[in-house]
């Protein structure tokens with residue numbers, strides 16, 4: 001039987017939806033990363049049985065499975081060649097909010113969960129910058145985090161329990177203990193070997209103070225003696241390669257009673273960063289963000305009214321969320337000890353703008369020029385705070401020598417530095433620079449015993465550097481973890497492990513042919529998605545602003561007028577009601593005008 005016929009049979013067996021049309025497969029072929037893989041089919045499961053049947057179907061037909069929630073992955077882990085399992089339509093419910101916890105399905109937007117928690121006086125602090133778009137399943141799978149980690153810890157510190165479906169299709173629940181027995185002996189055996197391996201334990205002990213999301217949470221073997229807890233924490237940062245999450249239970253903490261207040265200062269000397277951060281940590285700050293000189297130049301060009309001084313080496317945004325009046329007095333007093341450029345920025349309206357700019361710095365890089373795109377590949381490195389100035393100097397030099405513009409910024413309180421180089425996007429040759437960039441950047445990072453990922457998770461753009469980061473011994477244990485949960489490698493293969501460096505530029509979505517200034521700046525951050533009536537009406541799924549844009553691009557560039565799918569494809573594009581919400585949201589980000597792009601296409605103005 002042909003795969004198409006088998007899919008038709010499979011479709012009849014499940015309660016959820018199955019998409020096989022070529023245009024839908026195109027829509028699901030990208031995420032916010034630089035990679036593109038056209039899947040064979042997309043399954044939107046309605047029940048756990050649907051997921052189990054999908055695993056059986058995948059095994060029978062030698063297809064792999066890639067889970068997906070909002071698709072904001074920057075490491076190419078929400079795209080794959082086999083089956084995409086999209087949770088957004090039916091697994092989007094908050095199941096329970098208790099006095100100090102929340103139990104949720106995977107496809108709940110972080111900000112929506114936060115709003116529901118706030119109604120009960122609770123909150124989930126490690127807020128990622130993409131919180132208006134990304135979803136809890138993806139957050140757990142990437143070990144997502146944000147500035148809040150400096151005070152409250154990473155998302156891993158909030159993990160209580162998880163239910164997932166394993167690679168055999170069995171349900172595992174670390175709260176009830178269902179399905180745990182199967183893994184117990186192997187994990188306990190591995191635990192003993194890790195704990196007795198002096199070299200490995202020395203590496204783990206040494207690296208405990210580097211915030212890491214590059215791979216499986218190997219620290220959990222030492223931290224959690226109970227197998228159920230160990231499994232829950234191993235799922236954190238597993239990028240869909242160990243199990244398929246269906247329910248997640250996270251700790252929630254009391255929401256601060258005062259409204260957080262932020263100030264920004266401009267440092268005249270980069271080497272003050274360490275002492276400055278020590279001081280604001282001592283004062284109990286709830287976030288510390290750093291924006292490097294090169295990113296400040298971009299921000300100044302885009303928003304001249306912000307009055308960013310040209311002499312600043314870096315801007316630091318500091319937020320406090322308790323005992324605010326008294327703390328701000330102390331903070332103001334301590335500023336005398338630092339060499340600053342100009343006065344501290346205190347105006348709440350201006351600070352709101354600074355936060356918005358900080359959260360949008362990646363999409364903002366699209367504003368560097370009309371022919372370039374951010375080459376997201378070394379986006380999430382981390383070192384100890386004391387090493388930030390040296391690392392930034394190294395990075396500035398690397399990109400200066402390569403003659404490549406770059407944005408450098410991050411959650412300085414925990415040593416995270418985001419790196420977004422911007423390249424010409426017109427030929428595939430341009431993309432090959434990615435390997436050179438990665439070689440040089442990671443060489444610098446490893447000099448400081450740093451990591452290739454602090455919060456965006458491992459993935460296609462960095463897995464070839466994982467062994468170098470951890471060394472052969474630890475790497476061997478990481479492979480064993482995968483072997484225990486998914487020995488046949490059907491869950492998101494080639495994302496966590498890949499030793500072939502040339503794969504770094506395989507299957508990239510660049511070159512991209514511009515089809516007009518309305519669509520070009522869009523980098524698929526999905527920040528406008530939850531404001532799109534078409535996305536909401538379709539019960540999410542994958543109908544929304546960036547999806548319409550991609551469909552139009554596909555229609556114009558690849559589809560002949562006699563294509564049998566054309567009517568359905570065009571009908572889907574026209575489910576955009578031209579409300580303009582996406583254009584409005586993007587006004588303050590990169591200024592993509594996806595409503596106008598859709599309108600232009602309908603009027604026949606978008607051509608190859």
Ligand SMILES: Cc1cc2nc3c(=O)[nH]c(=O)nc-3n(C[C@H](O)[C@H](O)[C@H](O)COP(=O)(O)OP(=O)(O)OC[C@H]3O[C@@H](n4cnc5c(N)ncnc54)[C@H](O)[C@@H]3O)c2cc1C
Nearest residue numbers: 069070071072073077128129135137138141144145240245
């Ligand atoms: C502009 C921008 C800013 C960003 N800022 C931050 C930031 O500050 N901090 C941060 O941490 N990240 C940030 N990110 C990265 C991204 O938002 C995070 O990685 C986020 O956690 C991904 O969530 P998602 O719902 O989009 O997941 P997806 O992209 O859909 O998937 C991410 C991973 O989760 C897996 N997954 C999804 N659902 C399941 C499931 N049910 N079971 C098992 N695995 C699953 C997928 O297979 C994939 O490996 C940013 C991204 C963008 C575009």
Ligand code: SF4
Nearest residue numbers: 522523525526528586
């Ligand atoms: S239109 Fe703007 S906000 Fe929407 S996905 Fe594209 S870049 Fe992001």
Ligand code: SF4
Nearest residue numbers: 532576577579580582
């Ligand atoms: S204009 Fe279309 S794509 Fe944009 S928000 Fe409205 S319905 Fe969605």
